[in-house]
Amino acid sequence: MEKKELIGLSKSEIEEEILKLGEKKFRSKQLWQWLYFRGETDFAKMTNFSKELREKLAENFTITRPKIVAEQLSKDKTRKWLLEFKDGERVEMVYIPEEDRGAVCISTQVGCAVGCKFCHTGSQKLTRNLTAGEIVSQFMVARDTYGEWPSPTNEVRYLSNIVVMGMGEPLHNQDNVIKALNILTDGDGIAISRRRVTMSTSGIAPKIVETLKATGVRLAVSLHAPNNEIRSQIMPINNRYPIEEVLKACQEYQAEDGSRYITFEYLLLDGINDSLENANELIRLMKKYHIRASFNLIPFNPWPGCCFKPSPSQKVKAFADALEKAGFAAPVRVARGQDILAACGQLKSKKDSEQ
Ligand code: SF4
Structure with a gap:
């Protein structure tokens, strides 16, 4: 047996x-x-x-850990692991250190079916969902690597946060993601605080509220556009769940608990979604839905074979300034681990020749 x-x-x-x-x-x-x-x-x-x-x-x-097939350390100390599961399928995981803490970015699927046009992972077709154990054990590998299991001499916690933003759309693997997040945040075990876990979705509207209620983690939404026309062009999933539906789910989530801010990820693509007019439309949208939002402005990290260009820095600054003037926090995310293709949207577990 x-x-x-x-x-x-x-x-x-x-x-x-x-x-x-x-x-x-x-x-x-x-x-x-x-x-x-x-x-x-x-x-x-x-x-x-x-x-x-x-x-x-x-x-x-x-008691199994995924096998570490490769490990790379960036100049800025970002670390990327290529992990292999029992059946030979692989995912990438990234650790992004800050001064006294850091976030481990974990994957939920092998490949992804959402197919965002700007995303390297999205160019790799969905192979399968990860099990709850495969999701949890990624973080356990990070703890093994950094020796962060409790011991009398070990009080520092560099792996303080988890972001579910690696390969895959978490809400396309909802049951396993809920189970895994509840294991990762259980106070008798790994015990990462729920407030320090953020799940990022491309906007699978009908599953947002249910998943957050079942896990208590924070929400990030990959928005990337101020209107349906632009969003559908770069995120075909928008045809299925348009902006209005996604924002209604966000409203419902915030109605439960007024203190919850939602982070909207916004990747700045030159000439596509980065004009001042786009920023103003975005502000109007947030005000219309009364959403307490903060933005994460992400400079685009080009990858081989991709057709988008990063926005010039003066446009990024003008975009951020407009949002901040309207009262929204809008930090520009410093790209991490670019030299090892570990930055946002660059994760990929297969070589192009294998697809
Ligand atoms: S951005 Fe996320 S949801 Fe979109 S294709 Fe990439 S992994 Fe999938």
Whole structure:
């Protein structure tokens, strides 16, 4: 019989497995802590279990991390991993350090079906969804790499935030993403605060509110345009879920809790969406829907074979100034890890020749 993978099981599923082994319920809590609080991968080292239980666990279960196929460190300390799962499928994960903290950007699918025109990942067709365990275990690899599992000597937490912005559209893999986010934020385990987790969507409107209610994480929306005409041109998904529907879902989400700001990602593409007129239209749109928004202005990172050009810096500045004058925070994101193609929209796990 094939052994069952433990990483990715919820608390209640672990409890079920422990009870099936004829063990007492409290053992499931201990096992959860070994897996997700200590990051242990070897049953033999689970010292508060009897030898018999350790053997039973090893006979029935596995604790797997994806294989690190390649690892690159950028000049600015951004790190990119190419990870491989059991079936040979691969995704990329990125760590973006700040001074005293940092965000791990994780993937939710192999490839992506949304097909945003500016996105390198989008040029790689969807192969499959990741399981909850495959989503969670990416972050566990980052903790392994940086030695951030709790120990008496280890108090610093550089891997403080998670952004679900890697390969894939999270809401096209909703169940696994919800399960994974609840494991990553569970206070008895990995315990990343829900407020420090941001899920970014291309705007799958009907699933936004439900997913945020089920996870309590923050929302980022890839907007990238002030109207349907431009948005449909660069994000074909807009034909299915137009701006109005996406913003209505955002309104509904904010109605639940007034303190939640939504971050709108806005990639500046030369001559496409970066004029002052575009900025003013965007402001009118936010005011019309009464959305408490902040913007993340992203200078475009060209990738091989892409047809867009980055906006010149004076246009980026004018765009940001217009939004800020209207009362919206609109920082221009400094591109990170550009030398290793780890910047936003550049992730890709297959060579062009493999597609
Ligand atoms: S930007 Fe996100 S949703 Fe769009 S194609 Fe790329 S990975 Fe998919």
